[in-house]
Amino acid sequence: MQNLKRSMNRLQAMELFVSAVREGSFSAAGRRVGLSPASVSRYIGELEAQLGVQLLNRSTRHLGLTDAGKIFFQRTEQVLHGIEDAEAAALSLQTAPRGTLRVHSRTLFGIKVLSLLIPGFQKLYPELKVELRLSERHALLREDEFDVDFQIQAPKDPGLMQRRLLRSERILVASPDYVRRMPKLREPEDITRHNCLTYWMGPDDVVWKFMRRNRLREIVVPSSFSSNNGVVLSDLAAAGHGIALLDDYTVAEEVKSGRLIRLLPGFRVTNSSFDEGIYAAFLQSSYLPEKIRVFLDYMAENVPKQIKRSAQ
Amino acid sequence: MQNLKRSMNRLQAMELFVSAVREGSFSAAGRRVGLSPASVSRYIGELEAQLGVQLLNRSTRHLGLTDAGKIFFQRTEQVLHGIEDAEAAALSLQTAPRGTLRVHSRTLFGIKVLSLLIPGFQKLYPELKVELRLSERHALLREDEFDVDFQIQAPKDPGLMQRRLLRSERILVASPDYVRRMPKLREPEDITRHNCLTYWMGPDDVVWKFMRRNRLREIVVPSSFSSNNGVVLSDLAAAGHGIALLDDYTVAEEVKSGRLIRLLPGFRVTNSSFDEGIYAAFLQSSYLPEKIRVFLDYMAENVPKQIKRSAQ
DNA sequence: TCGATCTTTTCAGATTCTGCAAAGGACATG
DNA sequence: CATGTCCTTTGCAGAATCTGAAAAGATCGA
CATH class of the missing domain: 3.40.190.290 (D-Maltodextrin-Binding Protein; domain 2)
Known part of the structure; x- marks a missing residue:
């Protein structure tokens, strides 16, 4: 791993190289991505300089690939697809309710409420797997890697967020x-x-x-x-x-x-604090994964119902 | 193909993300690549912002991957390898070997043999620069960044390859x-x-x-x-x-x-080992750069001749 | 409780990036 | 052959990104 301080935008150079080959000229590539021909020329020149390899034979009417340029083009196309795939895969886990949901709760609440509601939730989201862990000890969401912990008090850890499912007194x-x-x-x-x-x-x-x-x-x-x-x-x-x-x-x-x-x-x-109820705690996040959001929505709607049902 | 005008250095962000995961913290990743923790933090934050995906759960002692982060890490590692392959492949196909060849040898062999042969080699490949370093200590090809080291025994390091130029006893x-x-x-x-x-x-x-x-x-x-x-x-x-x-x-x-x-x-x-001769050692690689290949070919042909010439 | 290490945010200076303008080249057309 | 169109390259000046230092707050371990 070499020094990355103020390194040239290599990925942009690679993207421009691929675009220039596809479009047939630096000018056409620049028009596609909103850059001037001068900028495109500089990037591709810099890419060649860093590689120490001539990739293109230039003329004003024809852009020709060297042998080295041909193989670099093929490989670079694959790399760019790989980047799109990586981003799409990560985004998919973010935006689609998929993957595994790791849930923690106290034993009684887990047995009496969650175990009754989770099957209905999974019927709605069959691609989601749920792991439910019950114990009396306090869950560490970060270290134990839980997505959601159900608690009877608002969580105090500053890195956690909560959603109140039920107000009680x-x-x-x-x-x-x-x-x-x-x-x-x-x-x-x-x-x-x-x-x-x-x-x-x-x-x-x-x-x-x-x-x-x-x-x-x-x-x-x-x-x-x-x-x-x-x-x-x-x-x-x-x-x-x-x-x-x-x-x-x-x-x-x-x-x-x-x-x-x-x-x-x-x-x-x-006998303890006035701020009581049933809370779902989860890690603070700039981007809350969809799987957690749909789970919280479902529980916010159904926990109170389930508790009312128990009371009748 | 979106607008590329003044786009953030995404590849650098990806490299830093992978390094942070491997090293376990932003600070350690920054130490490896010569950037401050602040810069690393900003890049990875920007990467997440552009993706709209939380990749890491931060705390000061523990860096945890989200599910999306896990898959993005795997895919990004592959992408980075793909870039190295693309570059090495292009380099191996360049028709005119260019760049700098960094060569190491023991003093006497360098003076008596290499210094006599290298001018002839450079006449064949005028665009190649040659740096010849002589010392009695063992060269570290990877760390000292030599392309070729001449040794009197077959190299033992598993990451090295060798070519025997002359058998001797x-x-x-x-x-x-x-x-x-x-x-x-x-x-x-x-x-x-x-x-x-x-x-x-x-x-x-x-x-x-x-x-x-x-x-x-x-x-x-x-x-x-x-x-x-x-x-x-x-x-x-x-x-x-x-x-x-x-x-x-x-x-x-x-x-x-x-x-x-x-x-x-x-x-x-x-007085040491029976397996002796003159070997050229070089780093193992999927694609041997042309500059090294032509140098080895030239030396394999001319070192034995030069030694015979010396003996007459 | 204290110290060491970590992440994040803000600020000012350093460096890269950018289009414009100019110059030269390669064709196609009249 | 001359002209027009489109192209690449290079230098310049302004715009934008990148950078570390400093400060603040968090998380452990001794």
Whole structure:
């Protein structure tokens, strides 16, 4: 690999050489590509000088190829086709939904939602292969070479972009029976006199955050029971054992049927961040490959539907 | 064929893309070709912009190829090889060999043989320039960019090809006077009782190897005098000072005239390897440039003649 | 946390690229 | 033979691209 600093535009010279041979003169070639005959003459002269080979016999009426020029012409045509092919192949992968889609998600979301939706997606795009990887650990999109990772929070890595598929919030719920038996809950601070069923997040105190009119209140919550499974918490709450904080879509059916009542409806509540939902994260890119775009579009349309369907 | 007026140096961008992928970073690619990381970054960014395709996922420690980037890399490697082939093919067919021929040889062979032959060669090919470099060190054809190196042994580097210009062997010689005064030499082991004039090859013991009917005998030789100049050794031997081991063609005249007598003529003898002669080594290539071919042809015809001429 | 290495962007100077104009050549036509 | 048309080549001056340095921010490993 030699020094490339300020090197002559060799590819342009080769293109002009091929064009001059095809058109029969430097002037005609120049007219095709928007250059003057003088420029064409200079490029082809420079090409010959660098090669140290005479490619053309010039006259004002006839352009003749030397033997060396003939073989160089053939080979150069092939090279130029090779370049077009390379560009077309790359562009095709960019603009057509083809190739392999590498997707990561948490286990439960993958099993409950993605595995149900992906077959429908692949029916639409049969040339796309999908690899679905599930785990509880955070995916590294760049290093592990995933195209899309589904997360429950907006990604924080500056090199990532996200698309929100579903907006969710957390709500406080309890059974009608629990509400009748226990003191009325008017303010967030009243929660400390209640039995809370909390989501297990580690050995620390459990803090629930209440937001209303841009006023944030953080309350350390007494926890008589905790679990890392939302279904368990939902069931205990419906059975009248206490107050639980759960994602709205996970208890939509119970709230609708009246088995669970929402408490403090004027507050937004969370045990982590308010900005929650289901996000698809992907690498930032000037040119998003079509395969990723169609996948995201499909999921944006169908994940909410699938979750509603689950709630009925 | 689109407008080529002031188009970006696309070939350079492609070369840099391939180099960046191979080297693992823009900075390393730039170091190879003499450009700054900033320039490399700009070229590859421009390549992506023109294609409308993301080829690379950048981070400061890891350069990852997209799917489109992978296929573009493969195709682009082929294109670059195609360009080299086109150039080499044209060069091999040029009717008048032109350019500069860079030749290396050991000092004595260069002075005594090549300097006498090259003017005749250049009279045949006046458009060829010749650079002749002489030294005792081994030439690196690839790195030092020589076209031809004259060596006294067949080259061992697998990337080199060779053409044997002259077969030679080494012979033991002494003057008739020395032979009459000293004990008869019947076997190789008898040499240890003689005065040996040796070619200086370093501070180690001098070993002469004797081969007869596939039986090798290696003898550590007593050396009362050593020199790295064959003419000196030849003269001392002719003056009766001892036995010398010399290339046959260098003492052909003396042996013919009887001023030197060959000893142990039934043995092949050497102080290094038996496979000796004068070889022209050159880089392996699909298409041998004409300038090298005509030079080798000329030398293959004229080196043996020149050596015979010297011997008369 | 710090240091080393990396990529990206901006700026000003260096170099290449460009058409115009002039000169000369090769034909075809009258 | 003279003329016209089209061609290639070369030198010149202006336009555009290319370049590294500097600064900023990112990513690891010790």
